[in-house]
Every structure is written in structure tokens, then in C-alpha cells.
Amino acid sequence: MDAFQTYHYKVAFALKARSSFGTAFQDFFSTVLEKTHGANFVRVRAFGSLGDKGCDGYLTSSGRVYQGFGKLQDAAVSVATLVQKIENDYKLAATHLNGIMKEWHFAHNLVDGLPTEAVLKLEAMKKDYPETVFGLVSPATLESMTLALSEPDLLQMLGPAATAEDSRNLNLAEVRAAVDALIASISQGAVQSSKIQPVPQDKLAFNKLPDHWVHLIAAGSKNAPHVREYFERHPVAETGDIVAENFSTMYRALKLENMAPGEIMDALYERVTGLGFVSAARQVAAQALLAYLFDACDIFEDHASKVPA
Known part of the structure; x- marks a missing residue:
């Protein structure tokens, strides 16, 4: 893959990340993780009233739980709702996945950045729950993971370049x-x-x-x-x-x-x-x-x- 293909894939990724709303972003994120980690990554989805237990994906080798947040189309992000979701989703995972969870990582597609309040909440949670390793998967991090995939995988996910x-x-x-x-x-x-x-x-x-x-x-x-x-x-x-x-x-x-x-x-x-x-x-x-x-x-x-x- 030459440099120009990489440039075009950067554009394709940016448009994909910005236009993948709600569960579509979670699906895209999980696909990248599957192609990156193979069978080591387990895709998780909600089943009816059972919910997803604060887990959209699980990396078996490290006990890492991923929870995704995909912005809804044309909807302004409520900072209070986002902050509450971060803590609630973690608590769900800690309650239901306590036996296997060692890390909890929050992935999002807010390409303009997280609000300060969300960053402060994640930092506070590191102190409140020292038994868990917390992480953040930003669009920039996901872009790096995506562009590291093989050319056939990129072709399948983002089309030709x-x-x-x-x-x-x-x-x-x-x-x-x-x-x-x-x-x-x-x-x-x-x-x-x-x-x-x-x-x-x-x-x-x-x-x-x-x-x-x-x-x-x-x-x-x-x-x-x-x-x-x-x-x-x-x-x-x-x-x-x-x-x-x-x-x-x-x-x-x-x-x-x-x-x-x-x-x-x-x-x-x-x-x-x-x-x-x-x-x-x-x-x-x-x-x-x-x-x-x-x-x-x-x-x-x-x-x-x-x-x-």
C-alpha cells in the first residue's frame, strides 16, 4: 500500500467514523477489533431485556471489557447523560462481569473530542475503583488500529483507495x-x-x-x-x-x-x-x-x- 492509499484511507475512515451513529459505530468498532485480535476478541451485543451488561466486546487475553458510545445522528450530546452513562456502564460491567473483567475501556466516535466533564469522570473512576484498569479508545486511536490492518481488510471495510x-x-x-x-x-x-x-x-x-x-x-x-x-x-x-x-x-x-x-x-x-x-x-x-x-x-x-x- 503506497502513501496515497493511506491518505485516502484516512479520509475514508474519518467519514466512516463521523457517519456511524449509535449501534453502527459499535459494530464498526467491533469489526476493527475482530480483525486486529482475531479469536482473542469476543463481540458482544444486547439480547432483549437482558441488555449488554456494560460490555460491547471482550478481549480474553487481558480481561479487557470494551463499552462503546456512538453519537446519535444530528443529536446534540448531553454532557450530563454521557457522564452518567460512563459510570453506569462501568458499574453494570463490574457487577455482572466481576469474575472476568480486569480492565474497562470506553470507546467513542466524538471526533471533535470528549467534554472535559467526561475526562474528569474517567479520572475520578480510576481513584474510586483502583481494582480496575481504565482506558479510552478515541477516534484517533481507532484510526491507528484501522490503518494498521491488512490491505484486504481495509478494502473490505472502507473500499478501494x-x-x-x-x-x-x-x-x-x-x-x-x-x-x-x-x-x-x-x-x-x-x-x-x-x-x-x-x-x-x-x-x-x-x-x-x-x-x-x-x-x-x-x-x-x-x-x-x-x-x-x-x-x-x-x-x-x-x-x-x-x-x-x-x-x-x-x-x-x-x-x-x-x-x-x-x-x-x-x-x-x-x-x-x-x-x-x-x-x-x-x-x-x-x-x-x-x-x-x-x-x-x-x-x-x-x-x-x-x-x-
Whole structure:
């Protein structure tokens, strides 16, 4: 697996983690643990009124119990409820699994981070229950575990990932298909023509994009002229402006939500590719289109000193 495949799998993982809600996250988490530990990991699920006893998975070699928390779709996280769940789930496991549990680890998909109150609760529990080793599985930890899996396992879980060679072979038919899908989804009104400016050399660094996105956009920039030419030759002259305006609007909205730069780029990428597994050819097309938009229209920022007054 080359570096570009790793970059694409980082994006695929981020989108998977953010969009796996409730039990879907617990299922994804358990699958990663099964592929990592084999028969040493036991997947656990609730059976009717019996519940899961505070255990979503068990690592037999260490007596480690895992309890997962998957954020519900579009629901704000109640800090009080989350803190109470952490302690209640531990107490359930301690009561029902006392004979086999030596460790209790809490896994979650809160990609923006745990609230301070939850961290304080876990630290307090370490003091209150010294007989148990406590641990935390964050999205970053789960990402590392996932990316350490074999290439066949990653293909099964996250789909294909474009290679460096793929990125050098842009398929304009994929660009056309992606643009057609975008145009079909956009409610069109009056469109202002985008003023194309050369991209500043330091724009990637200035916007504090994560390393994998820096590499993907830099590579996509080599294909951006083909995207520009495609828009210039499009039979509907304003197509490029419509797409640029739509992405500019989406970028501003995501920025107002205080999303991190990498998370914003993930969301813009998914706007191009759609949900689910994405072919390598479509990944390269999305990479090129985002690079073109990054270079040519108002997504992400220039230095204030470089913005015309």
C-alpha cells in the first residue's frame, strides 16, 4: 500500500467514523477489533431485556471489557447523560462481569473530542475503583488500529483507495459524472461569476490542513488545469461558477460550525463523491475538483494581507 492509499484511507475512515451513529459505530468498532485480535476478541451485543451488561466486546487475553458510545445522528450530546452513562456502564460491567473483567475501556466516535466533564469522570473512576484498569479508545486511536490492518481488510471495510499512479491518470468522464451529479443536486438561482486567482504557494500551510490533505490537494493541483479546461469548454458556460458558488457557500457554513479544516475538507470531498464506497477513479476526480476549487474559488482562506481591500 503506497502513501496515497493511506491518505485516502484516512479520509475514508474519518467519514466512516463521523457517519456511524449509535449501534453502527459499535459494530464498526467491533469489526476493527475482530480483525486486529482475531479469536482473542469476543463481540458482544444486547439480547432483549437482558441488555449488554456494560460490555460491547471482550478481549480474553487481558480481561479487557470494551463499552462503546456512538453519537446519535444530528443529536446534540448531553454532557450530563454521557457522564452518567460512563459510570453506569462501568458499574453494570463490574457487577455482572466481576469474575472476568480486569480492565474497562470506553470507546467513542466524538471526533471533535470528549467534554472535559467526561475526562474528569474517567479520572475520578480510576481513584474510586483502583481494582480496575481504565482506558479510552478515541477516534484517533481507532484510526491507528484501522490503518494498521491488512490491505484486504481495509478494502473490505472502507473500499478501494486510489494510488499515486491512479492520481496521475485523471479520467475526465469521472469529472463529468461528478459535476453532473453536483449540478443536479444544486437549486440554482442567480450566479455570480467567480474571479479566478492563482493559488498562493503557502495557502495549504496557512489553512492548517492535516498532512494527508496537504498531499492530496497538492497532487490534485496537477490535474486542476484539466478541470479548469473542462469547465471552460462546458456547453453551459456558467457551470463552473455554479459549482464554485455552491462549494463556497458550503465552506462558509461549515466554518461557522467551528469544524476543523480537515473535517471541512472531508465534508467537501463527500459532497463530490457521495456516501459509501468510492471507486479509485472517482476519488482522483474528486481530488482534482477540490484542488481546482481550492485554487480557483473561495474555499479556505488567503493571508489577510493578500486579500484585496
